[in-house]
Amino acid sequence: xxxxxxxxxxxxxxxxxxxxxxxxxxxxxxxxxxxxxxxxxxxxxxxxxxxxxxxxxxxxxxxxxxxxxxxxxxxxxxxxxxxxxxxxxxxxxxxxxxxxxxxxxxxxxxxxxxxxxxxxxxxxxxxxxxxxxxxxxxxxxxxxxxxxxxxxxxxxxxxxxxxxxxxxxxxxxxxxxxxxxxxxxxxxxxxxxxxxxxxxxxxxxxxxxxxxxxxxxxxxxxxxxxxxxxxxx
Amino acid sequence: xxxxxxxxxxxxxxxxxxxxxxxxxxxxxxxxxxxxxxxxxxxxxxxxxxxxxxxxxxxxxxxxxxxxxxxxxxxxxxxxxxxxxxxxxxxxxxxxxxxxxxxxxxxxxxxxxxxxxxxxxxxxxxxxxxxxxxxxxxxxxxxxxxxxxxxxxxxxxxxxxxxxxxxxxxxxxxxxxxxxxxxxxxxxxxxxxxxxxxxxxxxxxxxxxxxxxxxxxxxxxxxxxxxxxxxxx
DNA sequence: CGGAGGATTGATTGTTATCAACGGTGGTGG
DNA sequence: CCACCACCGTTGATAACAATCAATCCTCCG
Numbered sequence: 001x002x003x004x005x006x007x008x009x010x011x012x013x014x015x016x017x018x019x020x021x022x023x024x025x026x027x028x029x030x031x032x033x034x035x036x037x038x039x040x041x042x043x044x045x046x047x048x049x050x051x052x053x054x055x056x057x058x059x060x061x062x063x064x065x066x067x068x069x070x071x072x073x074x075x076x077x078x079x080x081x082x083x084x085x086x087x088x089x090x091x092x093x094x095x096x097x098x099x100x101x102x103x104x105x106x107x108x109x110x111x112x113x114x115x116x117x118x119x120x121x122x123x124x125x126x127x128x129x130x131x132x133x134x135x136x137x138x139x140x141x142x143x144x145x146x147x148x149x150x151x152x153x154x155x156x157x158x159x160x161x162x163x164x165x166x167x168x169x170x171x172x173x174x175x176x177x178x179x180x181x182x183x184x185x186x187x188x189x190x191x192x193x194x195x196x197x198x199x200x201x202x203x204x205x206x207x208x209x210x211x212x213x214x215x216x217x218x219x220x221x222x223x224x225x226x227x228x229x230x231x232x233x
Numbered sequence: 234x235x236x237x238x239x240x241x242x243x244x245x246x247x248x249x250x251x252x253x254x255x256x257x258x259x260x261x262x263x264x265x266x267x268x269x270x271x272x273x274x275x276x277x278x279x280x281x282x283x284x285x286x287x288x289x290x291x292x293x294x295x296x297x298x299x300x301x302x303x304x305x306x307x308x309x310x311x312x313x314x315x316x317x318x319x320x321x322x323x324x325x326x327x328x329x330x331x332x333x334x335x336x337x338x339x340x341x342x343x344x345x346x347x348x349x350x351x352x353x354x355x356x357x358x359x360x361x362x363x364x365x366x367x368x369x370x371x372x373x374x375x376x377x378x379x380x381x382x383x384x385x386x387x388x389x390x391x392x393x394x395x396x397x398x399x400x401x402x403x404x405x406x407x408x409x410x411x412x413x414x415x416x417x418x419x420x421x422x423x424x425x426x427x428x429x430x431x432x433x434x435x436x437x438x439x440x441x442x443x444x445x446x447x448x449x450x451x452x453x454x455x456x457x458x459x460x461x462x463x464x465x466x
Numbered sequence: 467c468g469g470a471g472g473a474t475t476g477a478t479t480g481t482t483a484t485c486a487a488c489g490g491t492g493g494t495g496g
Numbered sequence: 497c498c499a500c501c502a503c504c505g506t507t508g509a510t511a512a513c514a515a516t517c518a519a520t521c522c523t524c525c526g
Contacts, residue, residue: 065375067466073378075371086364088357093368120353124321130363131319135326137370138308142298144378145306145426185505193378195483200506233300382514418473431514433474
């Protein structure tokens with residue numbers, strides 16, 4: 001456990017906590033503890049009795065499901081300020097894994113449930129975030145089922161550009177945007193319902209067509225956003 | 234509007250309403266009205282400003298998303314006691330259509346939100362149902378992205394058998410189960426991320442292999458559940 | 467009886483998975 | 497500091513699966 005103060009928490013105003021004022025948050029502070037996970041480390045396993053509840057502070061995590069014979073699909077991703085867990089439910093349904101080194105602010109389930117009961121605003125916010133996650137999942141269903149590999153990869157790069165764009169560099173004010181992917185090829189394939197080879201080929205094609213540059217294995221430069229959007233459909 | 238009494242409502246104990254006692258439900262009764270939709274009729278359109286909130290009383294509905302060029306995917310289905318709508322949010326994200334003649338108990342959004350605020354138990358139940366819908370969506374993502382047409386169709390028939398099994402007929406106590414599909418081939422294809430032709434061929438194959446019989450175009454008899462499960466993976 | 471919509475079946479194509487080999491890179495230990 | 501190894505990514509050849517295009521065939525209605 002890491003000592004911490006909610007006052008200087010990086011997601012204080014963005015996560016569920018944002019619904020509590022500085023006095024109310026003391027309750028939450030009392031039961032939360034910061035926990036670190038290294039890249040690749042599992043936070044929870046599908047079928048676990050014990051449930052993790054908490055806010056993501058930094059890093060990135062994935063939720064994944066798999067078939068009996070080992071085919072795997074990433075069914076959700078978690079970024080800072082996102083909430084993990086299922087208060088009022090028992091048993092994890094999906095495996096949660098850190099995609100990069102990550103820190104969570106975790107709460108024991110029962111005390112956290114009590115706290116939700118006492119703070120309707122926080123429960124309301126959890127409902128809103130759950131609605132948003134459901135909408136995301138459903139949008140992704142359309143992509144997984146109906147879009148081509150080309151559309152999937154182009155759309156993925158645009159999503160990542162939007163997410164990573166803040167930290168990223170532009171050569172000039174409106175020039176090409178460069179950023180690092182937080183995922184390797186295999187993780188991209190898991191997310192898009194493709195194979196590693198297909199993802200690699202699609203990226204190579206985008207590069208060959210001058211739409212992106214790949215200055216490093218994790219780095220991407222978007223050279224022609226309009227054409228990238230056209231390919232995303 | 235249809236006159237109604239909550240006391241004899243078919244989903245009184247199953248839906249959100251089940252969290253309210255007979256005195257509390259008067260508030261809900263006051264703002265709800267029953268509304269009928271015919272097969273194929275749209276209940277709401279993606280992008281609508283105005284939001285429908287309500288409980289499904291009878292029938293079946295689908296939520297669907299589509300790409301710019303018209304490819305469509307069913308991203309969720311609604312059955313009696315399920316809730317439609319997004320209290321505390323603005324704007325529909327998906328199109329809601331009646332798959333068969335359906336009846337809903339609909340509430341104007343604002344008064345319904347007020348009611349949720351006054352009845353924490355009902356909001357809790359909405360949260361639980363939303364968690365369940367999210368889990369369903371994520372399970373379906375695995376199917377859409379990673380399972381073969383054979384597995385999809387076999388799994389679909391098992392799901393339907395479980396759902397329709399109650400109303401259905403068995404020749405003998407443990408004999409083959411026969412039931413009617415509430416969906417036509419095109420709707421099954423939309424749900425599974427396949428084409429009509431592929432669904433038809435998979436069903437023909439299951440019939441040829443003696444695993445199911447197709448006594449009518451909407452009827453299915455499961456003759457060998459074990460082998461059907463094996464194909465579902 | 468005729469027509470329309472849905473379902474089936476067939477032929478073919480196209481996309482993506484699979485299998486296989488090779489290339490690059492970063493880390494570790496000699 | 498360099499060499500080697502392991503892992504990740506790329507590229508190529510091939511195969512499999514499902515989509516597409518096209519032609520009937522039912523079945524339910526009017």
